[in-house]
Amino acid sequence: MTYRITAAAFAALICVPGPAFAQDGVRTVNTYGVPGLIDMPTAQMQPDAELTTSVSLLSNGASRAQIAFQLLPRVQAVFRYATVPDFLPVGAEFVRTYDRSFDLRVQLLKEGARQPAVTVGLQDFGGTGLYSSEYLVATKTFGDVTVTGGIGWGRLGTRGGFSNPLGALDDRFDTRPAPDFGTGGSFDADRLFRGDAAPFAGVQYRWNDRLTLSAEYSSDAYVEEEARGILDPKTPLNVGFDYALHPGIRLGGHILHGAEAALTLQFALNPKRPPAGSGLEPAPTPVTLRTGSDARTTAWTEGPGAGEAVRGGLARALADEGFELVASRVEGTRAVIRFRNTRFRSQAQATGRAARAATAVLPASVETLVMVPVGDTGLAGSAVVLRRGDVERFENAPDGAERILASAHLVDAAKLDDAGLVVRPGAFPRFRWTLGPYAAISTFDPDDPLRIDLGADLSAAWEPAQGLLLEGALRQRILGNRDEASRVSNSVLPRVRTDSYLFARTDQPFVPYLTGTWLVRPGADLYGRLSAGLLETQYGGVSGEVLWKRGGSPLAIGLEVSRVRQRDFDMRLGFRDLDATTAFVSGYWTHGNGFHSRVDVGQYLAGDRGVTYELTREFTNGWRVGAYATRTDVSSEDFGEGSFDKGIRIEVPLAWITGQPTRVTSSATIQPILRDGGARLALRNRLYPMVRDQSAPDLVDDWGRFWR
Incomplete structure (x- = not known):
């Protein structure tokens, strides 16, 4: 593994x-x-x-x-x-x-x-x-x-x-x-x-x-x-x-x-005992109150260039809180604010902070705030419609979170009228990059139960336009022993994963992924993804996904189809002669009290067909601990040691460790046996993890952080 x-x-x-x-x-x-x-x-x-x-x-x-x-x-x-x-x-x-x-x-x-x-x-x-x-x-x-x-x-x-x-x-x-x-x-x-x-x-x-x-x-x-x-x-x-x-x-x-x-x-x-207590983030910008006479005038909307100064001030106010203004439409009594939250794990907290920052620069006549938080990929889920007067009244109320939620409305962002929406100058194209260390760990090899590689990782992402994302990375192993693995696979199935140790033998710079992704909202309650390129360390090809998720419903249903070919072991741009088609129908269910289920039914990389069930417990601070098991039409004898695929997933938010606001998380999958049966692609930007915290019930369940 x-x-x-x-x-x-x-x-x-x-x-x-x-x-x-x-x-x-x-x-x-x-x-x-x-x-x-x-x-x-x-x-x-x-x-x-x-x-x-x-x-x-x-x-x-x-x-x-x-x-x-x-x-x-x-x-x-x-x-x-x-x-x-x-x-x-x-x-x-x-x-x-x-x-x-x-x-x-x-x-x-x-x-x-x-x-x-x-x-x-x-x-x-x-x-x-x-x-x-x-x-x-x-x-x-x-x-x-x-x-x-x-x-x-x-x-x-x-x-x-x-x-x-x-x-x-x-x-x-x-x-x-x-x-x-x-x-x-x-x-x-x-x-x-x-x-x-x-x-x-x-x-x-x-x-x-x-x-x-x-x-x-x-x-x-x-x-x-x-x-x-x-x-x-x-x-x-x-x-x-x-x-x-x-x-x-x-x-x-x-x-x-x-x-x-x-x-x-x-x-x-314990996820319930963070080292930094409840967090070390700075206090939010307080609400700016209006006077009665200011609230009645809309003179600022008249004349050439009306609204440009307001939009510029809005961009600066959001930037001071760590947000990026993507687009906005500011009218006489209504403001639509689409902003990118790359700082706070909680979308409810981000919405509350962005709304308070907006009150400092929006004209007093603006009473309706339509806050549209988007993730790092720019995909929007629900828009939160607030009355500015409620924001002013409930900021310091003992039950302020409950009262602002009672007066707020959640609307699917796909239902909003984008006419007149002005994209912030400089919002696109958007480029970002990081340079840092990486660690790749292999465990449970009987010849050496723990192997590790350490190296440098240069990754970059470019968004030429809303919904279009180009990503890639280049790595160089510096030291490690994963290349010393020599246990030859005895699999009787197509070796879609059991040859993984061969991908660790390159000493040259390699490309772990290089993909183009198109993210779209084809309609209300619908999300779409199309990815192409070097999708992961071992496979390249094309993958498409559609997700249905209605705001407020605990159920979501997705369909994913991928056609891929195994990459060369040096993980550059070449391919081997091993093709695979995977297709899954997935069901997601939010049980409440932090428990979530996922069921995938379909065809896996080795051509076997079956079902995967995963149960995850999640905590309000972002911790996730889950376990999964897969059974397919491959017999226990053909599957080999372990009889069927299973594993444990752990995800730790960096904010839990440092106390500082960030959406960065670290995850690990502990897989006792790496076999070919039940194998899936390790795709980036799957839809459900991206959009679930941007709509109810997750957004509402985390509403207690609105005023934080």
């Missing part, structure tokens, strides 16, 4: 500090990355939305790395990447194995004054089965002492086991199919809560705000490891400590089964 991740995202995911030790609420994690003792889990949960990264290193050479996300206050999901030495047989020898797995934990009861917390967990329910187990655990805290007891199945039922109590319900629970340690990726429901069960227990003592001591009785006998001579358990007792080095950073040390030592390093951050 390969993805781009900027330095800002890397810092956010690794070591952004949290609040004080006693207040962060972050739980100690076990060697499997979930709230726990040492190897055993507890029933506790992390704070809501907590993103925890942990690494456990054992003295026998085994290691586990986890990313855990508290999806809901009572639901936690975990992705794990582990390696065990001398585990899988190859010929007459045993070789190191690399294992990927997923966990899901649900808290059935929260801890109360008298009742314990109770959690049910599925460990490694979608991997090879190396760590496959289920458990039901209860935890209760008494002052500085926390007591845990539970029952485990599978791996957690291998020491001191007894007949499965669920066997009283059905004889099938008495036996558990053995794991085959195969390709993984399948949900083996026939193993859940089956076979012998065993008890486990433990206690933790909180010595002070930083130090916690733990001891446990483990129900994991490490059967497979002992059979291969990897670990020789002496006792079921494990002991250890957990120490908070820094808010959000913890170190644990453990003695396992009297035979091995282990270290666990945990990094925790």
Whole structure:
């Protein structure tokens, strides 16, 4: 798997500090990355939305790395990447194995004054089965002492086991199919809560705000490891400590089964706890109030050149707030202001600031403000129609955001009459460029689980006219080891992605993308995109998209069709003899409370057909954490290791880290297995991400920032 991740995202995911030790609420994690003792889990949960990264290193050479996300206050999901030495047989020898797995934990009861917390967990329910187990655990805290007891199945039922109590319900629970340690990726429901069960227990003592001591009785006998001579358990007792080095950073040390030592390093951050608090942006321009007599005159509209001075002043006032005036129409009592917001993540906040800036320069007779925010690409969604008098009255009202929203109107910008709209001199053509570093990371290669390239990136964009965008970039790798990957693909499908390592072998300057894009509003509630050129690092061709999105509706529907050819491995201007056609119908749904779903149905790069589902949780500050899975008509055997495509996406807004207003974000896609089945194009400027924050419900949901 390969993805781009900027330095800002890397810092956010690794070591952004949290609040004080006693207040962060972050739980100690076990060697499997979930709230726990040492190897055993507890029933506790992390704070809501907590993103925890942990690494456990054992003295026998085994290691586990986890990313855990508290999806809901009572639901936690975990992705794990582990390696065990001398585990899988190859010929007459045993070789190191690399294992990927997923966990899901649900808290059935929260801890109360008298009742314990109770959690049910599925460990490694979608991997090879190396760590496959289920458990039901209860935890209760008494002052500085926390007591845990539970029952485990599978791996957690291998020491001191007894007949499965669920066997009283059905004889099938008495036996558990053995794991085959195969390709993984399948949900083996026939193993859940089956076979012998065993008890486990433990206690933790909180010595002070930083130090916690733990001891446990483990129900994991490490059967497979002992059979291969990897670990020789002496006792079921494990002991250890957990120490908070820094808010959000913890170190644990453990003695396992009297035979091995282990270290666990945990990094925790939370989208709800930004390092810079609520933000460090400067105060907005206050509303300029009118007098009664000024509001009645429209004399400024008369004579030659009427309005030019007003438009010039409007452009300067918006520029002072960090906006670009694209076009405007200022009449006797009405002003239409189309402005580019490249500064604030929240379009509601940008609209509020632009409206206040406009009151300082618009003639007093102008009562209706039609604010049309556009993104960096210039595509407009909804226009916000405000009464200037309401802007004046509600600026300092305690419930000002609610009152201005109640009096405002949202209108599809495509329905506005553009007659008389004057484009600001100098708005087009528009050119911008950046020069900076880039990092390309490849993970989960069994020969070297982490490879990275570092280099310089020169990118540029030119807009000769509204809706027409030409973009390109030139990169030069300076150092790295991604070119050392040598594992040859064994795919039986067209190698649309599994030859990705060959694209990393060039030492010459290369072009990651070079595209022309036309963005258009063909009608009310409709958006269109046509892209051509070198669409991404591995493919070039033509791609078209149409999106239907009605303002106020939680539903959006899109259609995308692309015809592409694979590029030469040197990523210059040549192509290889591999063509592909992709076509998708996509549905987008806003559930509310920050949850969003996306469903794509269609044909993928390898010609396989199927469906992708993605669930994302988003936060008001711009954080996004999601997971996706794809199933196509390719069988698990033909797909290969992993059985089907799946992954995790994380997007971090730079403003969350720095506190300064910016729309720049850093994103990472963690893809356990890069195969050819279910592969899609990595296109730029897809419509839905561009327009959704410019119309309801997103625009309305974020309205509390209007006066900020």
